[in-house]
Amino acid sequence: MAVVEPTFAPAVPPDAPLVARSKGSTRVLAVVMLVAVVLEVVLLAAVGLLVYLSGFPMFLAVLPLLLLQLGLMVVVLREYQGLLGPQLAANASGVWVRTGLGRKPEVVHLPWPAIDAIDVARGPALRIMSRQGDALFARRAHWRVRSLRRRFGTPFIVDGRRSATEAHQLAAMLDSFGRSGTNWSMPPGSDAR
Structure with missing residues (x-):
């Protein structure tokens, strides 16, 4: 043999x-995280537009924090995808x-x-x-x-x-x-x- x-x-x-x-709640959590990433991108674009239109540099202090948060959320979402199948x-x-x-x-x-x-x-x-x-x-x-x-x-x-x-x-x-x-x-x- x-x-x-x-x-x-x-x-x-x-x-x-x-x-x-996977549990159904695992899939739901993955969708919630994906929606949060999309909302974060929208928020980032809105703050960027606000900085551009207002000319106030104080809003620039928020952009790096939002970019860091977005980067971390994308990493967590990519790791979480391994639990979906x-x-x-x-x-x-x-x-x-x-x-x-x-x-x-x-x-x-x-x-x-x-x-x-x-x-x-x-x-x-x-x-x-x-x-x-x-x-x-x-x-x-x-x-x-x-x-x-x-x-x-x-x-x-x-x-x-x-x-x-x-x-x-x-x-x-x-x-x-x-x-x-x-x-x-x-x-x-x-x-x-």
Whole structure:
């Protein structure tokens, strides 16, 4: 039997038997942030026009602050976009999981034999532990991956607060997939944290 290694995938497949989708409130928050960015651009244009028409340089002090705020809002909105699509999918071959946020987060396919453990961490976050999957990031990993490793011990997580399915329910469903035909199993009591 051929050994299947973890690999990068183009996306989390939305049609797998198990898919961790985003909550509706996550999508609503993304729309609210987008509207706030648009309103910020309108406000910035209005202040710029006011400065131009009035000739009062005191309004110039406000423009750098508005530009800084706009820049920060755009960065937050781009990072938040990573939570809008499916965060995880699973089938009999393995698990696809996002490894970060951002506009184009990396997706890794982890075959079941490559998964060491799955548990629910504080936060709540579903953690998928895979030494073989971590090896994909052998060279200097992206800052998002490094941040997740420091915080959770693995780059393969699903944010339970943003997922439509609770983290402990996802862990139980993954456990049922993982036990069929593989030697992988969850650590005892790990889904009850």
